[in-house]
Amino acid sequence: MVRDFMDDYFELAKPGKKNECWEWPGMINKQGYGVVYRNDYFGDKRMIRVHWIAYLLVQAIPDGLVLTHTCNNKACYNPNHIKAVERYETAWESKKTHCVRGHLLPEPKMVGGRWRRVCEECRRLRQREAYKRNKDSEIEIIANAIHNLPIEK
Ligand SMILES: [Zn+2]
Ligand SMILES: [Zn+2]
Numbered sequence: 130m131v132r133d134f135m136d137d138y139f140e141l142a143k144p145g146k147k148n149e150c151w152e153w154p155g156m157i158n159k160q161g162y163g164v165v166y167r168n169d170y171f172g173d174k175r176m177i178r179v180h181w182i183a184y185l186l187v188q189a190i191p192d193g194l195v196l197t198h199t200c201n202n203k204a205c206y207n208p209n210h211i212k213a214v215e216r217y218e219t220a221w222e223s224k225k226t227h228c229v230r231g232h233l234l235p236e237p238k239m240v241g242g243r244w245r246r247v248c249e250e251c252r253r254l255r256q257r258e259a260y261k262r263n264k265d266s267e268i269e270i271i272a273n274a275i276h277n278l279p280i281e282k
Contacts, residue, residue: 134167138159138182139163142206153179161203179206184213217246 138220141155154175163179184196184265194213198205205211228234228248237244 134165135182136176137165138179142179142183145207147207147209149207150200150202150210151183151207152202153206155179155206157204163206165205180211181205183208184211
């Protein structure tokens with residue numbers, strides 16, 4: 130019988146207590162996730178994140194959702210600590226609650242193909258500054274024009 134990644138998974142997986150993190154005892158990838166290897170169609174080795182396996186053994190992943198750890202421990206494969214969420218919820222943008230200037234950020238929205246939190250307040254400020262700059266230069270132009278007016282006698 131051909132050994133596959135599920136054999137590796139079941140050989141190493143030792144489920145712990147319901148509410149504790151189950152740290153993967155096997156290989157951890159560069160990003161910190163527990164992984165097993167699988168040979169793909171072309172015979173190349175591919176890593177499979179074990180928390181995906183652990184989750185899928187319990188339930189299906191709803192269409193369009195991705196998995197994230199509720200415990201923030203990437204090496205954990207306790208299905209109780211794994212949640213299916215919208216992709217944007219895992220994006221770094223979604224973790225920021227305030228912009229660089231400290232304004233509260235709105236809910237993420239799709240901008241240029243990515244989920245982002247765009248600061249409305251900063252956008253308004255930028256517009257106001259641009260408007261003021263234009264206005265200032267406009268006033269300057271007018272002031273210069275007035276200054277350069279020929280003096281009527
Ligand atoms: Zn955990
Ligand atoms: Zn801002």
